[in-house]
Amino acid sequence: MAQKNKKAVKQTKSNAPYIRGFWILFFGSFGVLILIFLLASWGVFGSLPTFDELENPESNLATEILSSDGKTLGKFYNENRTPVKYNDLPQNLVDAVVATEDRRFYDHSGIDLRGTMRAVAYMGSKGGASTVTQQLAKLLFSDTPSNTLERLVQKVKEWIIATRLERQYTKEEIITMYLNKQDFLFQAVGIRSASKIYFDKEPIELRPEESAVIAAMLKNPRQFNPHREISKDNALERRNTVLALMAETGKITNVERDSLMAMPMKINFSPEGHADGIATYFREYLRAFMADWIKNNPKGKDADGNQEFYNIYRDGLVITTTIDSRMQRYAEQSVTEHMENLQREFDRQNERNKTAPFRDITQEEEEKILYRAMRTSDRWRKMAANGISEAKIKASFDIKTDMRVFAWKNGVSEIDTILTPKDSIRYYKRFLRAGLMSLTPQTGEVKAWVGGINYKHFQYDHVKTGKRQVGSTFKPFLYATAIDQLHLSPCDTIPNIPYCIPAGEMGAQRDWCPDNSGGQYGGMVTLKSALAQSINTVSARLMHRVGPQTVIDLIEKLGIDTENIPAVPSIALGTADISLFEMVSAYSAFANKGVHVEPQIVSTIVDKNGTVLYQSIPEAKDVLSKESAYVTVNLMEGVTQYGSGARLRSGPINSDVYKKVITGHPYRFKNPIAGKTGTTQNQSDGWFMGMVPNLVSGVWVGGDDRSVHFSSITYGQGATMALPIWGSFMKKCYEDEDLKISQGAFERPENLSIRIDCSESEASSHQSDILDELDF
Known part of the structure; x- marks a missing residue:
C-alpha cells in the first residue's frame, strides 16, 4: 500500500507542471480576454461608435412629403429611413424576428452565452451566436472589416456595445431600433420604408405572412429578397422557415403555420426613389421651394457660433403639401390615358412625313434643333468636363449603343433597343408632352x-x-x-x-x-x-x-x-x-x-420633434x-x-x-x-x-x-x-x-x-x- 502511495505522489509531482500550465493558460487566456475587452472599451483599437444616434434615434432621417389627405407622396433622403415606435410594430413581426434571430432575446443581457458556446463547439454549423442586440451593435459600424483580425476586434466591440445597450434601453426599444436601422434594399432603410416599399402599407398593418417575409430578409436582404426574380424562390422558402420557427416557439399554432405556408407570397412593390411614385414633377419643384425656405429660415447656431441650416436629406422634416393624393392620381391617369392615344394618332400621321417628327422646317433648321439638344445633354456636359474636344464629342453621338428608352405600351413602359445618341434625341423629340x-x-x-x-x-x-x-x-x-x-x-x-x-x-x-x-x-x-x-x-x-x-x-x-x-x-x-x-x-x-x-x-413644415416651423398664410x-x-x-x-x-x-x-x-x-x-x-x-x-x-x-x-x-x-x-x-x-x-x-x-x-x-x-x-x- 505504501508503495502505491509513493507511486501516486510521484505521478502527481510529474503531472504538476501540466496542471500548473493548464491553470496558467486558463487564467492567462481569461486575463487576456478581459484585457482585450478593457483595451477595446478604452479605445485602444479605435473609438467605439457613439451613442448619439441611439440617444437621438431620429437623426439622419428622410424628410417625408405628405399629401393634404395624409398619404406619403415621397421623400427626400440620402438614407430612406423614417423610424417608428414600438407601438407602431405589429406583434406578429416582433414574434417573427425573435423566433428567427434570437429566441432567448428576453432572457439574456446582450450576449447569449449558450449560443456562443454552441457556436464555438460546432464551429457555427448549428447557427451563429449573434443576438439581436449584437446585430444592432454591428449596424453601428460604418466600416466593413478587411481581415480576420479586424473582424475579431470588431466582434469584441460589438459585445461591449451590446452590454451597454442592454443597460441603457429596454428590450422593446432595442428591437425597435434594430428594425429601424436595417437596410432591406431598394431604398428601403428601416421597417417603415420596407413595409411601404414591399407591401405599400404601414408596419402595423402587416399580416403574419408579410411579417415573415420581412423577418426572412434580415438574414440576407439580397439572397432572400421577394422582389428580385433571382431570389423569389429563396424568399418564399425562407418565409416558410420563419413561419415554422414561429410555430416552434409557440407564437402561432401548427394549423396557422400550415395555412400560412400554403399561401402564395404576394408583395405590392411600391418604390420610393426620387423618380418613382406619384407627383414626381411636383416633388422636384418642392425641392427647389424647400431650398429657398431653408435659406431664409436658419435653424440656429451650433456650439461654435456658426449658423446652422435645415437639411431635407437628414433632418427628418415632415412637409404637408396641398396636393390631394386622389386628385393627383386621377390627373396622372388622365394624362397617361389620353396621351397614349394621341401619340398613336400622331405617329400614324407622321408615317409619310419625311422630316418626322418635325414639320415646316428645313434640313438646316432640323440639324440646329438636334445640335442644340446635343449641347444640353448630360453626355456632352460630362465629356466636355473631361476635356474632350467638340469634334470627338459630336462623333460619339453617332456611335450605336444599347439603351433603355421610354415607350407607350398599355401605359408608360420602357423598351430595350440599340440607337445612336443622336437618333435617341430624335426619338424622344417625337413624343408629345x-x-x-x-x-x-x-x-x-x-x-x-x-x-x-x-x-x-x-x-x-x-x-x-x-x-x-x-x-x-x-x-x-x-x-x-x-x-x-x-x-x-x-x-x-x-x-x-x-x-x-x-x-x-x-x-x-x-x-x-x-x-x-x-x-x-x-x-x-x-x-x-x-x-x-x-x-x-x-x-x-x-x-x-x-x-x-x-x-x-x-x-x-x-x-x-x-x-x-x-x-x-x-x-x-x-x-x-x-x-x-x-x-x-x-x-x-x-x-x-x-x-x-x-x-x-405647402401647408405646414414640422421638424422631427413635432415643432411647427412653417404654416402657410x-x-x-x-x-x-x-x-x-x-x-x-x-x-x-x-x-x-x-x-x-x-x-x-x-x-x-x-x-x-x-x-x-x-x-x-x-x-x-x-x-x-x-x-x-x-x-x-x-x-x-x-x-x-x-x-x-x-x-x-x-x-x-x-x-x-x-x-x-x-x-x-x-x-x-x-x-x-x-x-x-x-x-x-x-x-x-x-x-x-x-x-x-x-x-x-x-x-x-x-x-x-x-x-x-x-x-x-x-x-x-x-x-x-x-x-x-x-x-x-
Missing part, C-alpha cells in the same frame, strides 16, 4: 400637378418651368378688361367683319388685321358667342378700345409675369408665352369673385369687381355650352376623329362649367382651361419643339389635344364623392347690374348703345 395643374380658387391650394408624361425620361416641368404661347385662352383676360372698364354685357352684339388696328397705334408696327379661323365672317354676334367661337376680329375691336397695356396691367395683378410680354395688339390672340402655373393661378380669380389668391403648395388681393368676374365666368360658360368646349356636354360622340383620341365614355357633364380652349399657330400648342366653383384646372399639350405638331387643326386644336384630359380628370373627380367637387352654379353677386340673360329682345335693344359706346 403634357402638363396639368388644378387648384382651389378660394384658398390657392394646388391639388394636382402633372409636369409631363414621365419624369424619369422627360424631366422638363411643363407646369412651372415651361412657357408656351397660350392662344385663345388669353382672350378671357381681354374680355374681363373690357367688361370691367366698359361695363359690357355678354348680350351686347358686335359686327363680325374684318377689322384692323392701323400701324403706329398701340405699338403696332404695321396694320394689324387678324383673320378669323376658317374665314368665318358676317352678321352680328353677341359677346358671349364671340368668345365661345373665339372670333378674332371681335378681339381686335376690344383690344383697340381698351389698349394692350391695360390688359397687361390686369394679368400682372393676376400673378402673371409680364416682363417679356410686349404691349402690342397681337397679345389679344394669345401670342404671349405664359406658364400653365400662371394661367391656372390667373383664372382662379374669375372663379373666386375677382379675388386672386397666391397659389399654395394665403395672400389674397382684389383684382376685379365681383360683377366683372362673374360676367367673365358667364361668358366662358358659353364656351362649354355651344362653343369649342361643347364636347364636354355631348352624348354619344359620332366624330371618328374624336373617338381616336378619347378613352372611356363621353363626359356628358350637366353642371355649369366655364372654360376656354386655346390653339396656337401651326397647331403647336393645345390648351384647355376649365372651372367649376371650387376647382380651376388647366391642361397644355404640345411638342418639345414648336416644329413638332399635327399637320392640321383637326387634331391640332386644344379641344382635341387638351380638353379630353380635363374631361377625364373631372369625371374621375366627380365619381369620387369624398372630394366634394362642386356641381352647382357659380355664385351670382347681389344687385348684378350687367345683363347676362341674352333674350333676343334684350340683345337687340342694347345693340345700338354698345355700338355707340365702343365707337365701332
Whole structure:
C-alpha cells in the first residue's frame, strides 16, 4: 500500500507542471480576454461608435412629403429611413424576428452565452451566436472589416456595445431600433420604408405572412429578397422557415403555420426613389421651394457660433403639401390615358412625313434643333468636363449603343433597343408632352400637378418651368378688361367683319388685321358667342378700345409675369408665352369673385420633434369687381355650352376623329362649367382651361419643339389635344364623392347690374348703345 502511495505522489509531482500550465493558460487566456475587452472599451483599437444616434434615434432621417389627405407622396433622403415606435410594430413581426434571430432575446443581457458556446463547439454549423442586440451593435459600424483580425476586434466591440445597450434601453426599444436601422434594399432603410416599399402599407398593418417575409430578409436582404426574380424562390422558402420557427416557439399554432405556408407570397412593390411614385414633377419643384425656405429660415447656431441650416436629406422634416393624393392620381391617369392615344394618332400621321417628327422646317433648321439638344445633354456636359474636344464629342453621338428608352405600351413602359445618341434625341423629340395643374380658387391650394408624361425620361416641368404661347385662352383676360372698364354685357352684339388696328397705334408696327379661323365672317354676334367661337376680329375691336397695356396691367395683378410680354395688339390672340402655373393661378380669380389668391403648395413644415416651423398664410388681393368676374365666368360658360368646349356636354360622340383620341365614355357633364380652349399657330400648342366653383384646372399639350405638331387643326386644336384630359380628370373627380367637387352654379353677386340673360329682345335693344359706346 505504501508503495502505491509513493507511486501516486510521484505521478502527481510529474503531472504538476501540466496542471500548473493548464491553470496558467486558463487564467492567462481569461486575463487576456478581459484585457482585450478593457483595451477595446478604452479605445485602444479605435473609438467605439457613439451613442448619439441611439440617444437621438431620429437623426439622419428622410424628410417625408405628405399629401393634404395624409398619404406619403415621397421623400427626400440620402438614407430612406423614417423610424417608428414600438407601438407602431405589429406583434406578429416582433414574434417573427425573435423566433428567427434570437429566441432567448428576453432572457439574456446582450450576449447569449449558450449560443456562443454552441457556436464555438460546432464551429457555427448549428447557427451563429449573434443576438439581436449584437446585430444592432454591428449596424453601428460604418466600416466593413478587411481581415480576420479586424473582424475579431470588431466582434469584441460589438459585445461591449451590446452590454451597454442592454443597460441603457429596454428590450422593446432595442428591437425597435434594430428594425429601424436595417437596410432591406431598394431604398428601403428601416421597417417603415420596407413595409411601404414591399407591401405599400404601414408596419402595423402587416399580416403574419408579410411579417415573415420581412423577418426572412434580415438574414440576407439580397439572397432572400421577394422582389428580385433571382431570389423569389429563396424568399418564399425562407418565409416558410420563419413561419415554422414561429410555430416552434409557440407564437402561432401548427394549423396557422400550415395555412400560412400554403399561401402564395404576394408583395405590392411600391418604390420610393426620387423618380418613382406619384407627383414626381411636383416633388422636384418642392425641392427647389424647400431650398429657398431653408435659406431664409436658419435653424440656429451650433456650439461654435456658426449658423446652422435645415437639411431635407437628414433632418427628418415632415412637409404637408396641398396636393390631394386622389386628385393627383386621377390627373396622372388622365394624362397617361389620353396621351397614349394621341401619340398613336400622331405617329400614324407622321408615317409619310419625311422630316418626322418635325414639320415646316428645313434640313438646316432640323440639324440646329438636334445640335442644340446635343449641347444640353448630360453626355456632352460630362465629356466636355473631361476635356474632350467638340469634334470627338459630336462623333460619339453617332456611335450605336444599347439603351433603355421610354415607350407607350398599355401605359408608360420602357423598351430595350440599340440607337445612336443622336437618333435617341430624335426619338424622344417625337413624343408629345403634357402638363396639368388644378387648384382651389378660394384658398390657392394646388391639388394636382402633372409636369409631363414621365419624369424619369422627360424631366422638363411643363407646369412651372415651361412657357408656351397660350392662344385663345388669353382672350378671357381681354374680355374681363373690357367688361370691367366698359361695363359690357355678354348680350351686347358686335359686327363680325374684318377689322384692323392701323400701324403706329398701340405699338403696332404695321396694320394689324387678324383673320378669323376658317374665314368665318358676317352678321352680328353677341359677346358671349364671340368668345365661345373665339372670333378674332371681335378681339381686335376690344383690344383697340381698351389698349394692350391695360390688359397687361390686369394679368400682372393676376400673378402673371409680364416682363417679356410686349404691349402690342397681337397679345389679344394669345401670342404671349405664359406658364400653365400662371394661367391656372390667373383664372382662379374669375372663379373666386375677382379675388386672386397666391397659389399654395405647402401647408405646414414640422421638424422631427413635432415643432411647427412653417404654416402657410394665403395672400389674397382684389383684382376685379365681383360683377366683372362673374360676367367673365358667364361668358366662358358659353364656351362649354355651344362653343369649342361643347364636347364636354355631348352624348354619344359620332366624330371618328374624336373617338381616336378619347378613352372611356363621353363626359356628358350637366353642371355649369366655364372654360376656354386655346390653339396656337401651326397647331403647336393645345390648351384647355376649365372651372367649376371650387376647382380651376388647366391642361397644355404640345411638342418639345414648336416644329413638332399635327399637320392640321383637326387634331391640332386644344379641344382635341387638351380638353379630353380635363374631361377625364373631372369625371374621375366627380365619381369620387369624398372630394366634394362642386356641381352647382357659380355664385351670382347681389344687385348684378350687367345683363347676362341674352333674350333676343334684350340683345337687340342694347345693340345700338354698345355700338355707340365702343365707337365701332
